Amino acid sequence: MSNQNIKVVVTGAGGFIGSHLVSFLKQKGYWVRGVDIKLPEFSQTDADEFEILDLRRWDNCLQATRGADEVFALAADMGGMGFISGNHAQILHNNTLINIHTLEASRVNGVKRYLYTSSACVYPEYLQEKVDIAPLKEEDAYPAQPQDAYGWEKLITERLNRHYFEDYGFNTRTVRFHNIFGPQGTWEGGREKAPAAFCRKVAVAKLTGDPVVEVWGDGEQTRSFCYIDDCLNGLDRLMQSDHHEPLNLGQDRMVSINQLADIISDIAGIKVEKKHIPGPQGVRGRNSDNSRLRQVLGWEPEISLEEGLSRTYAWIEQQVKNKMAMGGETAMEDLSHSKVLFRNKIN
Numbered sequence: 001m002s003n004q005n006i007k008v009v010v011t012g013a014g015g016f017i018g019s020h021l022v023s024f025l026k027q028k029g030y031w032v033r034g035v036d037i038k039l040p041e042f043s044q045t046d047a048d049e050f051e052i053l054d055l056r057r058w059d060n061c062l063q064a065t066r067g068a069d070e071v072f073a074l075a076a077d078m079g080g081m082g083f084i085s086g087n088h089a090q091i092l093h094n095n096t097l098i099n100i101h102t103l104e105a106s107r108v109n110g111v112k113r114y115l116y117t118s119s120a121c122v123y124p125e126y127l128q129e130k131v132d133i134a135p136l137k138e139e140d141a142y143p144a145q146p147q148d149a150y151g152w153e154k155l156i157t158e159r160l161n162r163h164y165f166e167d168y169g170f171n172t173r174t175v176r177f178h179n180i181f182g183p184q185g186t187w188e189g190g191r192e193k194a195p196a197a198f199c200r201k202v203a204v205a206k207l208t209g210d211p212v213v214e215v216w217g218d219g220e221q222t223r224s225f226c227y228i229d230d231c232l233n234g235l236d237r238l239m240q241s242d243h244h245e246p247l248n249l250g251q252d253r254m255v256s257i258n259q260l261a262d263i264i265s266d267i268a269g270i271k272v273e274k275k276h277i278p279g280p281q282g283v284r285g286r287n288s289d290n291s292r293l294r295q296v297l298g299w300e301p302e303i304s305l306e307e308g309l310s311r312t313y314a315w316i317e318q319q320v321k322n323k324m325a326m327g328g329e330t331a332m333e334d335l336s337h338s339k340v341l342f343r344n345k346i347n
């Protein structure tokens with residue numbers, strides 16, 4: 001069957017990875033329906049059809065997945081550490097509803113391939129207590145002890161996908177992303193992740209001449225970061241595969257948050273002064289073991305951190321310049337800090 005006869009639904013198509021995925025699938029010739037509660041913020045969608053639907057609701061999930069051959073399930077109430085460390089009830093509630101309804105509606109509608117986007121946040125806290133940890137293998141997820149409700153929900157949905165495959169023969173796939181970054185992702189407001197937050201802070205430092213860049217904690221916590229184009233390639237390959245177990249998708253080069261800030265400062269061509277302040281840091285160390293990824297897909301991410309960050313920094317610096325032109329010094333003061341969002345907490 002040629003790709004133009006294959007109907008693909010992308011949920012979360014108004015978000016960072018989803019909006020890129022829609023464009024990627026269109027370039028490959030698929031017919032694509034995007035679904036989200038909002039339109040993409042930074043570009044027009046390339047989807048053939050885009051429906052604004054709240055996927056916490058069962059009837060909306062039935063509508064979203066009607067007639068689909070393949071579903072990429074990306075919709076989630078999510079953000080960086082400043083969001084997921086402080087909104088456990090909301091995240092667990094909203095994402096549980098989105099995921100159980102999207103999966104069951106896809107099954108009822110006869111979807112042929114289903115891919116769910118999980119996270120490295122499923123891995124247990126006790127394996128991530130040191131800066132220099134061993135890279136995480138897929139089987140390390142058990143015995144389970146994710147740090148946040150976000151990770152618990154992802155783990156439960158992974159199990160649900162597995163049981164749908166075992167009990168109903170429903171054709172599920174599960175990917176575990178390790179920090180995906182790139183242009184056209186959230187870069188301000190409190191939901192942004194570390195690469196975007198540092199690109200923004202370094203751009204502010206460059207444009208205002210104030211070299212101070214805030215870092216949450218001592219900055220020695222480690223992570224790996226994967227560029228969006230590699231993520232899209234991996235998603236496509238996994239959807240085409242017959243692999244039904246969870247699979248890591250990320251880079252396996254571990255850097256500290258301080259090193260990440262230094263790489264971005266080098267790209268911007270400035271020297272920054274790091275100011276270490278209290279803030280949520282997540283686990284102490286995390287890296288992806290890509291052995292199974294290589295074995296299953298015969299491929300692994302190829303774009304270097306420096307290359308990916310150069311492209312991302314250029315885009316974010318432009319966003320900061322646009323904001324500066326609109327809001328002047330007040331906007332710059334706001335953009336030089338990261339927010340912790342505690343939206344629904346009882347004080």
Ligand code: NAD
Nearest residue numbers: 012014015016017036037054055074075076119177179180
């Ligand atoms: P994102 O926040 O940019 O996109 C998620 C989208 O889901 C948003 O556009 C949001 O509006 C939509 N959404 C939220 N609630 C909804 C609802 N009730 N109904 C319909 N749509 C709703 O996030 P992203 O970075 O593009 O992540 C995509 C997926 O990948 C998510 O499932 C996320 O948990 C997972 N993931 C991402 C990363 C990463 O580094 N970006 C890492 C691990 C896992």
